[in-house]
Amino acid sequence: MNRNGTGYRRLLSSPVLSASAAVHLGAAAAVLIHPRDWPWAIGAVAANHGVLAAAGLWPRSRLLGPNWIRLPAASGARGEVALTIDDGPDPVVTPQVLEQLAKHAAQATFFCVGERVERYPDIAREIVHRGHAIENHSQRHRHDFSLLGPRGMRDEIARAQDGISRITGSAPRFFRAPAGLRNPFLEPVLERLDLRLASWTRRGFDTVTGNADVVYRRLARSLGGGDILLLHDGNAARVATGRPVILEVLPRLLERLRAVRLSPVTLRAALQ
Numbered sequence: 001m002n003r004n005g006t007g008y009r010r011l012l013s014s015p016v017l018s019a020s021a022a023v024h025l026g027a028a029a030a031v032l033i034h035p036r037d038w039p040w041a042i043g044a045v046a047a048n049h050g051v052l053a054a055a056g057l058w059p060r061s062r063l064l065g066p067n068w069i070r071l072p073a074a075s076g077a078r079g080e081v082a083l084t085i086d087d088g089p090d091p092v093v094t095p096q097v098l099e100q101l102a103k104h105a106a107q108a109t110f111f112c113v114g115e116r117v118e119r120y121p122d123i124a125r126e127i128v129h130r131g132h133a134i135e136n137h138s139q140r141h142r143h144d145f146s147l148l149g150p151r152g153m154r155d156e157i158a159r160a161q162d163g164i165s166r167i168t169g170s171a172p173r174f175f176r177a178p179a180g181l182r183n184p185f186l187e188p189v190l191e192r193l194d195l196r197l198a199s200w201t202r203r204g205f206d207t208v209t210g211n212a213d214v215v216y217r218r219l220a221r222s223l224g225g226g227d228i229l230l231l232h233d234g235n236a237a238r239v240a241t242g243r244p245v246i247l248e249v250l251p252r253l254l255e256r257l258r259a260v261r262l263s264p265v266t267l268r269a270a271l272q
Contacts, residue, residue, distance in 0.1 A: 210239055
């Protein structure tokens with residue numbers, strides 16, 4: 001936590017988290033003043049923890065702190081959208097994704113897993129060389145990431161931050177939690193590492209759906225400026241021929257964006 005306490009202030013900037021702190025303090029005070037009220041106090045705390053858990057299981061929730069589910073208003077007004085691609089780099093899929101993006105002169109944001117960047121450094125550097133951005137998707141993409149405490153979360157995020165920065169020469173500015181799942185400890189960790197949490201407007205579920213038409217429709221419906229779209233080059237599902245879904249969907253999606261006059265930009269570019 002920062003010495004000036006800004007991490008705590010940012011954590012408590014959410015009304016839900018401020019209310020949570022009040023519930024805990026109120027329950028403790030109630031038990032001290034009226035010991036017989038302890039069942040009500042425990043019930044209130046348990047209900048509060050249920051709300052926090054539900055918020056952590058909802059990737060697009062802003063109840064636990066700031067969360068990009070759309071681009072800033074100015075970016076949306078310019079007709080910009082963000083293509084975000086998770087779980088890579090993949091030695092087979094990612095180079096093909098880069099070629100498809102190049103054919104359409106489109107920029108994308110790759111939320112990369114730290115250990116995969118270390119395993120495939122040349123691909124990571126090529127992503128950045130082509131004008132795309134690599135952001136932080138944790139070091140190992142642990143399935144239990146949302147169950148970690150502050151120290152465990154910071155270790156996962158900081159290791160990826162250091163590795164990506166060292167290999168690509170560019171420090172990530174955004175973080176996306178594995179599967180989008182998190183807990184109240186994440187926000188102060190991100191504040192300390194100067195990272196913004198980003199989720200998405202809509203996703204194609206292309207890690208579990210092998211039907212490219214279904215994935216495309218999920219992403220292309222009601223497209224508008226400011227949308228953040230999610231696909232995967234790592235852990236990608238396959239269509240019947242064995243081809244990764246993203247390679248079937250991305251060209252169609254890029255053509256659709258061009259048809260409706262929307263420009264794919266990186267999350268960083270949307271800040272300008």
